[in-house]
Amino acid sequence: MLSKRHFFATIFAAGLTLSAGIAAAHDKLNVVTTTGMIGDAVKEVGGDLVEVRTLMGPGVDPHAYRQTRSDIVAMANADLVLWHGLYLEAQMEGFLGELAGQTSVVAVAEQLPRNLLIGHDDYDDKFDPHVWMNPNLWALVVANVRDALIVQQPAHEEDFRANADAHLQDVQALAGYASNVLGSVPPESRVLLTAHDAFNYFGSAYGFEVMGIQGISTESEAGLQRISELVDMLVERNIRAVFVESSVSDRNIRALIEGAAAAGHTVEIGGELFSDAMGAADTYEGTYLGMIDHNVTVISRALGGEAPERGMAEMLN
Structure with a gap:
């Protein structure tokens, strides 16, 4: 000290x-x-x-x-x-x-x-x-x-x-x-694949299988083998949407999409999620409530669930 x-x-x-x-x-x-x-x-x-x-x-x-x-x-x-x-x-x-x-x-x-x-x-x-x-x-x-x-x-x-x-x-x-809107996502579609493992508590709370290209810390590296394994999983399980994060480079996510396309499988970006940081200052998404409202709403809508376009408070941009 x-x-x-x-x-x-x-x-x-x-x-x-x-x-x-x-x-x-x-x-x-x-x-x-x-x-x-x-x-x-x-x-x-x-x-x-x-x-x-x-x-x-x-x-x-x-x-x-x-x-x-x-x-x-x-x-x-x-x-x-x-x-x-x-x-x-x-x-x-x-x-x-x-x-x-x-x-x-x-x-x-x-x-x-x-x-x-x-x-x-x-x-x-x-x-x-x-x-x-x-x-x-x-x-x-x-x-x-x-x-x-x-x-x-x-x-x-x-x-x-x-x-x-x-x-x-x-x-x-x-x-x-x-709980309500995520419960509307079909069980077979409850797979959340993002840039790094920031959503394990989310998955545990709402019954989603969570996968991150990188580990819990963004300092961990994603190797070619990891990318290849995830591409195979996307194709095998017919997963159509993955998510980028506002505080993490989208490089690995785009590599996944390109790898799936090479295998004849189309994967789209389901949206951008707030993982380790909130949205812009002086916006609803720049608050904790808005950050999570945004994530929940985007994930639900992208994976086949039912959620209002502008979220819980009708304030999402």
Whole structure:
């Protein structure tokens, strides 16, 4: 663990400066989050009592993300830093561990009961981090965000609890919508093939067989043998739709489609899904509810199910 003196000396050595407000009282709780999903939860629970900065925006892959110089300053100046954990931000773990000695840092998914988690493909002692794909699991993370805010500002506990309860009702409604529309997909069509294994919790919750070209982390490589095996599977099982992800290159998906075409089998892209990042800022898809509503609606419609074109809230673009 770095000493406080050494930690800040490292920042200054990098040519960075800290805000003059670091020691000043804030009217709002200054919260920095790693992912957009956590940032959205903070906004919903914190409301007007928080100011939120999210490090990873739309289309950003958290598995490979490394903190920038400005990120370091933002986190050092924050009242609270919230990150996911479960090895999602693999390249940032060392820094976040050092930062925890200097300010309040909480890994909001790391606290989930282990019996609810899916094991990691590549590491015996780690778990699949993509818990937001199951709204019922994400509700537990929202509760952890609420509790972290209460620790920082206990005077506003009543506000945080009320906001969290309202948001969790929306998350519960989303879970119900997902169950209904995904249940309309014919059983033989419930195969979800994407760029990497981000949808295992989704598959477990809604009865889909999930396949990723790459593993749980986008840092894993997809070899020619893996592509060939999946092409054979597409042909053999007459699967007609695969999905790209907003935060992962579509190169491997297009290789699959080309391989299937060479074998005389037509496969189409069923749509773009939000896996490790939400949609564009200031859009419905740029919220957690919109992200999952989009995914559920696109998957259901592409695989033969029944779902309204504009989703649960009639707000999809």
